[in-house]
Amino acid sequence: MKPPPVEITLEVNGTARTCTVEPRLTLADCLRNTFGLTGTHLGCESGICGACTVLVDGVSVRSCLMLAVQAQKTRIQTVEGLAGKSGLHPLQEAFHRHHGLQCGYCTPGMLMTAVELLAENPNPSEADVRVAISGNICRCTGYQGIVASVLSAAAQLQEHMGTKPWEQ
Ligand code: FES
Numbered sequence: 001m002k003p004p005p006v007e008i009t010l011e012v013n014g015t016a017r018t019c020t021v022e023p024r025l026t027l028a029d030c031l032r033n034t035f036g037l038t039g040t041h042l043g044c045e046s047g048i049c050g051a052c053t054v055l056v057d058g059v060s061v062r063s064c065l066m067l068a069v070q071a072q073k074t075r076i077q078t079v080e081g082l083a084g085k086s087g088l089h090p091l092q093e094a095f096h097r098h099h100g101l102q103c104g105y106c107t108p109g110m111l112m113t114a115v116e117l118l119a120e121n122p123n124p125s126e127a128d129v130r131v132a133i134s135g136n137i138c139r140c141t142g143y144q145g146i147v148a149s150v151l152s153a154a155a156q157l158q159e160h161m162g163t164k165p166w167e168q
């Protein structure tokens with residue numbers, strides 16, 4: 001017998017959301033199809049490419065491998081939540097400036113992984129960045145521009161330590 005739908009409540013990009021989902025629905029499909037947040041991309045749908053990376057309570061998660069019901073009462077951050085009232089997040093600005101993307105398919109996952117990295121390590125070395133993004137596959141850029149973008153954003157965030165001018 002098919003298990004009944006389950007009501008879940010979670011916070012997505014600072015907004016409380018409630019929805020009723022099939023128990024087997026992935027978090028990625030819930031974000032994309034239930035909430036319309038299609039910035040979270042699906043590549044392999046098997047935990048390999050990292051395109052679907054979002055933050056769950058501040059920790060990067062492959063949303064294709066997590067069920068929506070497991071996100072009950074968590075705080076989710078997706079790429080849609082990065083830009084503030086005054087513009088793009090410094091990581092998004094840096095990706096634009098340093099050509100950190102070509103087709104952009106990997107970019108939302110790269111950005112969310114980089115957000116986690118810079119929260120944990122505000123002053124990463126190039127090697128730190130390369131290790132952090134090693135679970136995010138990019139087929140286009142050769143990674144050089146992505147690494148330069150993350151290092152540049154880290155420097156900019158250090159300058160604005162404690163303030164978030166893009167949110168004001
Ligand atoms: S789509 Fe989730 S890891 Fe590839």
Ligand code: FES
Nearest residue numbers: 102104138139140
């Ligand atoms: S920019 Fe195309 S996959 Fe990364």
